[in-house]
Amino acid sequence: MMFKKKRRWHCLSGQEPTELDKKVMYWENKGKEVPTRDLIRTPEEIEGIKRSGIVNTGVLDEVAKQIHAGMNTLEIDKICYDYCVAHGATPACLNYEGYPKSVCTSINEVVCHGIPKEEDVLQEGDIVNVDFTTILDGYFADASRMFIIGKTTPEKEQLVRVAKECLEIGAEAAKPYSFVGDIGHAIQKHAEKYHYGVVRDLCGHGVGLKFHEEPEVLHFGHRGTGMLLVPGMVFTIEPMINMGTWQVFIDEDDEYGWEVITGDEKPSAQWEHTFLMTEHGVEILTH
Ligand code: MF3
Ligand code: CO
Numbered sequence: 001m002m003f004k005k006k007r008r009w010h011c012l013s014g015q016e017p018t019e020l021d022k023k024v025m026y027w028e029n030k031g032k033e034v035p036t037r038d039l040i041r042t043p044e045e046i047e048g049i050k051r052s053g054i055v056n057t058g059v060l061d062e063v064a065k066q067i068h069a070g071m072n073t074l075e076i077d078k079i080c081y082d083y084c085v086a087h088g089a090t091p092a093c094l095n096y097e098g099y100p101k102s103v104c105t106s107i108n109e110v111v112c113h114g115i116p117k118e119e120d121v122l123q124e125g126d127i128v129n130v131d132f133t134t135i136l137d138g139y140f141a142d143a144s145r146m147f148i149i150g151k152t153t154p155e156k157e158q159l160v161r162v163a164k165e166c167l168e169i170g171a172e173a174a175k176p177y178s179f180v181g182d183i184g185h186a187i188q189k190h191a192e193k194y195h196y197g198v199v200r201d202l203c204g205h206g207v208g209l210k211f212h213e214e215p216e217v218l219h220f221g222h223r224g225t226g227m228l229l230v231p232g233m234v235f236t237i238e239p240m241i242n243m244g245t246w247q248v249f250i251d252e253d254d255e256y257g258w259e260v261i262t263g264d265e266k267p268s269a270q271w272e273h274t275f276l277m278t279e280h281g282v283e284i285l286t287h
């Protein structure tokens with residue numbers, strides 16, 4: 001019996017294959033992982049995600065204005081919630097798979113998904129990731145930044161800087177018709193120059209019509225692996241870079257089972273943007 005592999009990519013019915021179709025089918029025939037057609041956003045959807053990205057950037061800019069030593073992370077949650085709702089949007093994190101707050105605030109050894117709480121008071125020298133996702137008219141935009149509270153150590157300062165460089169270098173590696181693995185490879189290479197650990201258990205993701213879509217965007221790995229990157233795809237890159245081991249675990253003290261901390265409790269840093277793949281490279285939608 002003949003076994004015919006199901007195609008992922010389909011040309012639009014009744015139309016001649018475009019240049020884009022031909023490139024995708026070329027790679028699919030070579031056995032590479034390619035997106036399905038529904039991961040390619042329409043111009044209207046892209047406009048929607050851009051508008052969501054503008055609100056999301058406004059949220060993080062508002063945090064940047066107000067964050068200071070002595071403030072607790074529940075106050076950050078309120079700033080984010082209020083700004084988002086005042087701009088006609090909804091915080092995607094709130095009640096997402098049981099997550100109890102509107103934003104993630106991850107301090108020092110907390111890698112990600114830190115839950116805002118009154119007891120978590122920001123101290124001089126802390127490094128904090130604030131990660132917010134907006135839903136506007138059904139469109140999702142996701143980004144995070146690091147904030148240094150007052151003055152920190154040169155070691156933590158370097159970690160925050162290199163994590164940002166990892167995001168930039170990953171975005172630079174994301175060329176049209178390259179592969180998700182090219183992004184991860186570039187990030188891992190940069191981080192490991194500093195003997196930092198790249199978190200493997202969590203990754204970037206497609207985003208736009210849902211919070212987490214295909215593809216998985218690993219921040220480590222090999223060139224030419226993972227999904228083909230095609231113009232019209234929207235996804236995050238969000239490397240989590242650890243000062244020590246790349247290994248992480250769920251904090252036992254977190255009753256919700258969300259908070260991720262480093263295996264050696266050394267600090268971790270992360271930056272995230274939502275990107276649109278174009279014919280020329282990526283465009284940041286959460287500037
Ligand atoms: N914003 C995170 C991401 O970058 C996801 C947070 S999910 C939450 O994918 F439930 F913890 F908020
Ligand atoms: Co995020």
Ligand code: CO
Nearest residue numbers: 142236238272
């Ligand atoms: Co994300």
